[in-house]
Amino acid sequence: MIEAQALTKRYGDTLAVDDLSFTVKPGQVTGFLGPNGAGKSTTMRMIVGLDRPTAGTVTVAGLPYRDHSAPLCQVGTLLDAKGVHRGRSAHSHLLALAQTHGIPRRRVDEVLDAVGLASVANRRAGGFSLGMGQRLGVAAALLGDPAVVILDEPVNGLDPDGVLWVRTLLQGLAAEGRTVLVSSHLMSEMAVTAEHLVIIGRGRLLADTTVADLIARVAxxxxxxxxxxxxxxxxxxxxxxxxxxxxxxxxxxxxxxxxxxxxxxxxxxxxxxxxxxxxxxxxxxxxxxxxxxxxxxx
Amino acid sequence: MTTEITFARVVRAELTKLRSLRSSWLVLGSVTVLAVGLAAAIGYGVRGSIRAGEPAPGVADAVAMAFLPMDFLTLLIGVFGVLQISGEYGSGLVRTTLTAVPRRWPVLAAKAVALVVVTTPVLAVSSLAAFGVCQATLGRYGASLGDPGVAGAIVGAAACPVLMGLLGLGTGAMLRHTAGAITTLVLVLLVVPALLGPALPGDREEQVLKYVPTIAGQAMYGVDGSGNPFETLSPGASAAVLAGWVGLGLLAGTAVLRRRDA
Missing domain, CATH: 3.30.70 (Alpha-Beta Plaits)
Structure with missing residues (x-):
């Protein structure tokens, strides 16, 4: 469960996120939609405590992200595929993350296996393709077996196989009862992936609705x-x-x-x-x- | 054991990060080779001069020769410290790191501990070997471990670069960009002492320069109060001064890390 209340972020004169309130419920994929620059990434960074809101609050599983004693086990995050040092292997990257929480080493191998990177686990991440980088990001998000998964534009730049893989993965995670929030600027992608939609534009909430309702509305x-x-x-x-x-x-x-x-x-x-x-x-x-x-x- | 963040675990993670980069081993290996190799070359050269009729060095000068290469190797370790954090900003890894440890300050503190743990043994071996090799090439003109102030200088030659690495880490955390942080570190360590001399009037110069990080650092591996063109504090006091600068740098770095959006 993610709950945002009157979330606001101002950068100088620009209001990137403007009085945004919404709730993301478990057990379904929630699509976070908006044109480029609508404030999706900023909102996601505020959810996980990377950006400090100018006003308003956002909680994950009832607590502000920073107050969790094991945040990786509450929330798995994929913000950008580039969040890896080029010179480090996939395995070392995930191991360092796991060690901050005392997550056992075997879990690193498990997630590498789950995303299909086991065979390249010891190769330098700098040589990874965009798709492999995205898979590594997903592995990092799943490391703590979190109840909430937040992914920012996970299908960006993926080939059709990769897109299908992400879609299946997200629906699988939701079916296991997890809260899944996934951003995209493509309605066509969300229409087939998400059940619920939070649509924003210029930082404001435009619609908080189900895909079925939106279809009914436009009918x-x-x-x-x-x-x-x-x-x-x-x-x-x-x-x-x-x-x-x-x-x-x-x-x-x-x-x-x-x-x-x-x-x-x-x-x-x-x-x-x-x-x-x-x-x-x-x-x-x-x-x-x-x-x-x-x-x-x- | 429950799965949660503890400081010891964050330190272990930062150790894994340092050890899993080839560049770490490259830098530390180079420092060792250069420290020992250059000390040997200097000792060999000086022995030649003595044989050609120049006066033999005293203990302080013999120690200064061995650690002359440290003057610039400290800068290398400083850059190593900068990269330990600025590299994370460059690659975007910092966002992954800070979502794993959202309270943030433990990340910088753990990086400092990891830096000390990784560099100290390497530099201890390097400075001891540099001293040994230099005195060996000097032969009977060299100083020995038992001479007064020598043991302290060897410890200082190991500790100064470690502190400079921490100064680099603080600078990197403050500025967050590799190029900017390295430039700043070079300005502070090389340009400031060079300009401060001419800029300050007479006796003020002597009183201020000994507190500058570079001069204080160099005094750490000198034999008390000599072997340096400037007036310096004692090695112990110099170490305290440099540690003070390091503390300031890390505090400022922590403030930036905690306040700013990542």
């Missing part, structure tokens, strides 16, 4: 209707409160009535209908709509 679109008696049908629909625009000969765009209602009205009025197509905005479009303002005035 309120218009209906495309094709009829050989379009004029007659248009009059009938307007009489029932619809807004009708002629698109083409015999083709109407109808707003304010559902496809079902239009079909029923046409039947009752004895007007033939040849096509009835609900126009759904995609999740991507809904997201663009939500964040457009945030992008425009930056």
């Amino acid at each position: 309120v679109g218009s209906v495309l209707v094709r009829s050989p008696n379009a004029t007659e049908l248009a009059e009938l629909l307007v009489a029932h409160g619809a807004e009708v625009t002629g698109v083409d000969r015999g083709l109407l765009q109808v707003a304010g009535l559902t496809a079902e209602a239009i079909g029923d009205l046409a039947l009752a009025g004895g007007v033939a209908v040849h096509e009835l197509t609900p126009q759904r905005a995609s999740l991507e479009e809904a997201y663009m709509e939500l964040t457009r303002e945030a992008v425009e005035y930056r």
Whole structure:
């Protein structure tokens, strides 16, 4: 469980995070979405105590991150794949991390195995590809077997195999009952990975909702209707409160009535209908709509 | 044993970090080779001059010869200390480190302990070997371990670079950038003493210079009050002065580490 309350971060004149409150619940993947520069990374750094909030608080498992006696066992963090010294091997990197908490050495081998880096464990991390670096970051995040996992843009720069691997991993972690917060600027990625969404723009909360709700919200679109008696049908629909625009000969765009209602009205009025197509905005479009303002005035 | 952060564990982690970098062994190996090799070369050269008719050195001069290379090897260890922390900022590792130990100050304290643990044995061997080799090449003109002040100078030659490493660590923690921290360290250790002399009027110069880190450090491996072109404090007092600078540096470094966003 992650709870942010009125979290604010100011850098000079810029308000990077502005009065942000949200809760991340266990047992599901929560997508943390926003355009580049929306304040996602800053928020994540505040959650794990790397950046100090200008105002507001954020707790993980009920305590500020700094107050945990074994933070690696509470929260696993992947902030940037580059958090490794180039000259050190993957094994030594993880061993040093484990030693700060007295996590047994065999756990290092376990996580290296889990992320598929066992065979290159003793190679210098400087020679790792982006994907291998990302895997090493994930290994570090899993080291303390934490109940909360926070990953900042984990699929950035990964090939399709890597993307699928991260997606499966996140869903697996959530299925084990862990709290999973993962940031992305790609709605398409979150749509297939996350169940819950926290969407921010210019540091402000734009939506705190489930993927299903967001889809339902954007489904309120218009209906495309094709009829050989379009004029007659248009009059009938307007009489029932619809807004009708002629698109083409015999083709109407109808707003304010559902496809079902239009079909029923046409039947009752004895007007033939040849096509009835609900126009759904995609999740991507809904997201663009939500964040457009945030992008425009930056 | 419960799984949680303890200071001893953070120290162990920092030891692992130092030992797992090839560059650590490269620097420490180079320091040993240079300390001993240059001391031997100097001793050999001076013996030649004596045979050619120059006066034989006293104990203080014989000791000064052995540790002349330390004047710049201390800088090497200082840079080693800088890199121990600035390297983490450069690679982004510091964010991983500070999420593991979010209270932060134990990280710098553990780095200091690890630096002392790793460098002390290397420098103890180096300074003892440098003294031994230099006096051996000087033959009967050389000083011996039993001469007054010699044992202290050998200890000082080992301790001064360790303290300089800690000064570098503090500087690195304060400035967080490798290039900036190394430049600052060079300015403080080399340029400041060179400029301070001409800048200060007459007797003020003598009173101030002995408290400058470089001069205090060099006095640690001299035989009391001699073998140096400047007036210096006793080796013990010099060590205390340098330790004071180190303390200030580490305190300032801790303040920066705790306050600033990583």
